[in-house]
Amino acid sequence: MTENGLQRLWTKLGALDPRYLISFLITLILVLGQAFYGILGGYDRLAITLGVCVATELVLSWLMRGHIASLQSAYVTGLSLSLLLKPQTGLFWPFALGAFLAIASKYVLTLRGRHIWNPSNFAISLLLVLAPSRIAILSHQWGNHLATNAVIWAFGLLIVSRVRVLHVTLTYVICYLVLAALRSTIVSTPLLAELAPITGPMYQLFIFFMVTDPRTTVHTKRGRIIVVAIVAVVEAIIRLAGDYNVAALSALYPAPPILALAIVGPIAMAIDLMRQTRPPRAEVSGIRQPATTRP
């Protein structure tokens, strides 16, 4: 492809509704993960999760807001949950209840008209903490095909760039790497052991879909960078607690980044909303607001 061709593609991508890009990326991950690694574990769970997410969004948006909302975010949430939730064999209620709670949280857990938890982050965190004897989180690996990893990372970076949240992804990754090195020194574990988690699929879903959700992050670019850095720090604290076997926090150890975001995200959102005198609008503040996605 020529340089002009690339430029045209970039421009066209920029003109697309960013939510389509996000939907495309998570669909790509689902298809590649399922085709090569059976990461989904069954199409029944996909159907349940997606069906409940969409149905809940349809019903609640009509009842609570008087119009049918776009189903893009319900689609992304459904796919995220079906990929990340790994319950006991034969259990389907975690998918159904998780999907309902994720979408309903957008209508219940609100502050000044904005929901404060990323929907899938809320549902997964809740299920992990309340039902650890039944539910685990994605622990598959992508395998060792560098090409698959490269495709996901390339599309992921490209799309978060076009959705204007690349700074969130990069800040998190840099913070994770620095803090992993620090943790490695503190607890005397191999550096690669501390770096290993970020090479797995759970992190890729987290980095590209969850921590970057503009609807549940603060409204300034600087603020988002600070918040995501704090998420990484809280995750590091959870991980250190895990290394030192702090029993009181054991519920957090299976999924440190997701639970760190569940702790930090709503607090940051609440502070941000309280500090604003009126709802943030990109046109008013002069800040380019990132495109909206609600994984």
Place this chain on the structure above:
Amino acid sequence: MRRLLLAAIFIAAILLVVVLSRSGEQANPSSSAPGFALHDVAHQIGIDFVHHRPTLDQRLDNIAPLIAGMGAGVSVVDVNNDGWPDLYFTNSRFGAPNTLYVNRGDGTFVDVAQQAGIADVNRRGEGVSMGAIWGDFDNDGLEDLLIYKWGYLQLFKNLGNLHFKDVTESAGLRQWMNSNGAVWIDYDRDGLLDLYVTGYFRSDIDLWHLKTTRIMENSFEFANNGGKNRLFHNLGGGRFEDVTDKMGVGSTRWTLAVAAADFNGDGWPDLFLANDYGPEELYVNEGGKRFVLQRAGLESDSKSGMSASLGDVYNRGRMDVFVTNISERGYLFQGNNLRLNFLSELGRFEQGATAGPLVDAGWAWGAQLGDLDNDGRNELFITNGYVSGDRDRNYWYGFSKVAGANGNLFEDAKNWPAIGTASLSGYERSRVLVNRGDSGWSDVASQVGVTDEYDGRAVALVDLFNRGVLDVVVANQNQPALVYKNSVVPGRHWVTFQLVGTRSNRSAIGAEVTLHAGATRQLQVVTGGVGFASENDRRLHFGLGSRALVDSVVIRWPSGTRQVVEHPAIDQFHVVREP
């Protein structure tokens, strides 16, 4: 108003999560009495075996308890043909002896391994035992011994009078393998027992003198860098030939257990592999000429197969397979697999473990299917627990760091977080599941007296005292062995068959017996190793419940001979010679 209503529904949904997560969390006690009880009598009957785990290259010290987490094996044999089953336990530390407990017939046992020459097999340069199987490879009427190791295989010929001769070299079997499983199988039905040995670590690895620490699996789901499984054809005259490549059975999927039976009913014994870090595999035997890997519904379900047990679980006249896997709250729910055999109808196995205690037994290892209560249905005994270290230190978090990562990272053992003295799925209790037919399975372990929290590995079922009940022997990793003596409630009948091959291999390995009693039928197969690092009593024990009459017993010998025994007397042992 709508907002309040939605909030109420939202809270109700959260409460429902709590309720559903706790439902069935307790052991699922049976509504009726189990009908049997198990009491550990190991010390009482003279069995004081304690397994010692291997000590490996220091460069593996960071995860030594994980790597050295196998080796406790137990196999049942009537080594001296006195009609009383004996027990052989494997040990795994240099200098620690394997033991052969000979049954005196008076309810006590005595270790004769040293005199027999099969005790001192764990030596530097030779490797350490991981398990053993017995089979009469030369059809002389005496059961011979194959020890599979992390090290050189060892084949001992039984000379009689409790004496053995190491014939490994002359048999052509002196091969270094890092093996955790093997079965005797007469794959070409020539009347001579062949040998299938599984590979775990690659065979070019000497775990005491590592050239590299890059020895681990390259994936937790799709690893294919394990040791190569090998098939050795018995040429007769005490010699074996490696026919692995010719027969197409050289899987490198970190096989932990293998079971052999004629799954597709074509008369030829097939191989079912339980692979760690990957999907199970079924190698279908095509007329003794070659094996073909069949999809059979197994290929997309990648877990951590630890043990492969055989049984006709629902008395359908089909040989099903139970495969243990790993579950740990919050981290991983792989679930055990009950592979119900529908190969004839559907060309595949169907998943029979869909809920309840059958699915989640913790970090499960060896398991066996057998009729523990003599009611005519198979129960399941499952051993559990990986590393029992400090109770307040859990390695699962450390393990999770590498478990989802790119394989290039964790293939190198030095990149793993150190386990230290932590536990990993430690102190898990064994499960004893009673088969309620359509009502599912009930865990009655505590009710029947199985409360130990040892790190169980191998389990073997055997009628140790010739009473018409199956007792349970468990080899625990780095811990004492247990012998659970079984007491079944009165009024339940049974019948047991010992088969002796003539044209078939003398051990009758591969022979199928179908018992017909009224409207029920039960199928069993004579195995030469089954489960994990174990071998059951070669005699086939059938519980009959209250039925006082067996209509017939149909025996399909490996030679192809079909034999019918009409109305065999119940509550008796029968010795049946191949016609």
